[in-house]
Amino acid sequence: QVRLVESGGGLVQAGDSLRLSCAASGRSVSNFAMGWFRRAPGKEREFVAAISWNGGTTYYADSVKDRFTISRDNARNTVYLQMNSLKPEDTAVYYCAARWNLVKVTALEYNYWGQGTQVTVSS
Numbered sequence: 001q002v003r004l005v006e007s008g009g010g011l012v013q014a015g016d017s018l019r020l021s022c023a024a025s026g027r028s029v030s031n032f033a034m035g036w037f038r039r040a041p042g043k044e045r046e047f048v049a050a051i052s053w054n055g056g057t058t059y060y061a062d063s064v065k066d067r068f069t070i071s072r073d074n075a076r077n078t079v080y081l082q083m084n085s086l087k088p089e090d091t092a093v094y095y096c097a098a099r100w101n102l103v104k105v106t107a108l109e110y111n112y113w114g115q116g117t118q119v120t121v122s123s
Helices: none
Strands: 001-007 008-015 018-025 032-039 047-049 058-060 068-073 078-083 092-100 117-121
Touching: 001 092, 008 047, 018 032, 018 092, 018 117, 032 068, 032 078, 047 078, 058 068
Parallel strands: 008 117
Antiparallel strands: 001 018, 018 078, 032 047, 032 092, 047 058, 068 078, 092 117
């Protein structure tokens, strides 16, 4: 069983940066693909970014490309999401997710989920 705990969310102003962390426990996630998803108020959950087990492959939603960077530290069993140039439309609850083996961009492909961390960007 994999337990995921997100942290690093908060209230920031437009243009600011935040770094989210997702700490895994229960077992090593070094062979797991990891993803970040978000759900804005009144909207469906959407894909943000994903990374392969070794960090060699990454995917980003068009809306965050060139602003967000996903990375991982398998020695620490942790995945990160560096968010720069934040916009009010980035306001959402951000969720970390894990799936065995191949990296995917669809939420249904992920088996393990964290509880989420709130990110609020004021204009």
